[in-house]
Amino acid sequence: MKRRTISHMHNEQVNVTPLIDVVMCLIIFFLLVGHIAKQVSAQNVKVPIAKNGNELEDRSGQVIINVVPQKGPTPDYQPPPEIIVFGKQVSIDELADELNDYKSNNPDLTLIIRADQSIQYKYISPILISCAKAGIDTVNFAIQNPSQ
Amino acid sequence: MAIIYSKRRSRKMPQPRNVIPNMTPMVDVVMVILIFFMLGSSFASPELFLTNHSPAIGSDLNPPTAAPMPAMTLQVKLERYGLHTTAIIGNGEFQTQDLSGALQDWLTQKRAILGDQVHIIVWPQSNVPWQDVITVYHNCIKAKYIHVAFKAEG
Numbered sequence: 001m002k003r004r005t006i007s008h009m010h011n012e013q014v015n016v017t018p019l020i021d022v023v024m025c026l027i028i029f030f031l032l033v034g035h036i037a038k039q040v041s042a043q044n045v046k047v048p049i050a051k052n053g054n055e056l057e058d059r060s061g062q063v064i065i066n067v068v069p070q071k072g073p074t075p076d077y078q079p080p081p082e083i084i085v086f087g088k089q090v091s092i093d094e095l096a097d098e099l100n101d102y103k104s105n106n107p108d109l110t111l112i113i114r115a116d117q118s119i120q121y122k123y124i125s126p127i128l129i130s131c132a133k134a135g136i137d138t139v140n141f142a143i144q145n146p147s148q
Numbered sequence: 149m150a151i152i153y154s155k156r157r158s159r160k161m162p163q164p165r166n167v168i169p170n171m172t173p174m175v176d177v178v179m180v181i182l183i184f185f186m187l188g189s190s191f192a193s194p195e196l197f198l199t200n201h202s203p204a205i206g207s208d209l210n211p212p213t214a215a216p217m218p219a220m221t222l223q224v225k226l227e228r229y230g231l232h233t234t235a236i237i238g239n240g241e242f243q244t245q246d247l248s249g250a251l252q253d254w255l256t257q258k259r260a261i262l263g264d265q266v267h268i269i270v271w272p273q274s275n276v277p278w279q280d281v282i283t284v285y286h287n288c289i290k291a292k293y294i295h296v297a298f299k300a301e302g
Binding site: 019049050119144 | 168171174175178179181182185186188189195196197198199200201202226272273274275276277278279281282283285286289290298300
């Protein structure tokens with residue numbers, strides 16, 4: 001009789017297995033999303049500040065170009081920045097080829113340029129030329145609201 | 149005989165109890181991680197964008213859109229001297245600190261005179277920082293100009 005009572009008490013514990021399943025799924029989801037977001041957007045890019053910008057609702061099929069500044073030996077000299085597309089560093093020639101490929105695969109391709117605010121225009125200009133040559137007619141410039 | 153055997157067995161090898169690992173610490177840690185990720189994602193502020201439909205214009209570039217461009221053009225030249233950027237439009241000159249105020253007022257007044265069909269070409273010098281280029285472009289958008297392009301030479 002005593003043994004039966006003990007085993008009965010053990011069976012009354014709350015089953016936490018479904019809870020752990022769900023919570024683990026959520027954690028894996030957040031980890032993956034964080035990892036992808038880090039790959040897509042370079043964290044060390046300080047985008048320009050402007051008051052009125054639009055939020056992009058549909059961001060599917062967009063190519064994000066990150067233009068990351070590099071530290072030069074002297075403050076006067078600004079070395080060429082890194083151009084990063086989907087986590088991969090590319091040269092300006094490779095970028096032109098890649099944009100042509102993306103455009104041929106997706107005729108409605110739009111572009112997001114996340115360039116650091118300190119980068120000189122001579123380094124942005126070739127990117128804009130590559131976009132124009134690839135026939136990309138919609139380019140979004142990433143900005144930051146001054147209040148953020 | 150059999151009863152005696154079972155008594156001996158029960159002394160040496162007690163029946164296995166229903167042992168369940170204590171999940172409470174694990175659930176605690178997992179919940180803390182989950183709350184951390186949820187709060188972290190909600191604090192990340194969304195980026196905003198300025199959209200342009202005719203990004204670059206140059207001597208060796210065809211216009212990206214088939215739509216005809218307005219015949220009237222207004223050129224905004226950006227020059228960098230020291231730490232200051234100057235925007236030059238016709239006879240007007242605007243310093244870096246005026247780019248958000250006086251330049252925008254000028255563009256708004258000009259638009260009221262010229263109307264919608266003006267093609268603005270922003271022509272920055274090679275050493276002008278991207279921030280100033282975007283500030284000028286933002287002013288053009290706020291003044292409700294539709295056709296704004298950047299001069300880019302290959």
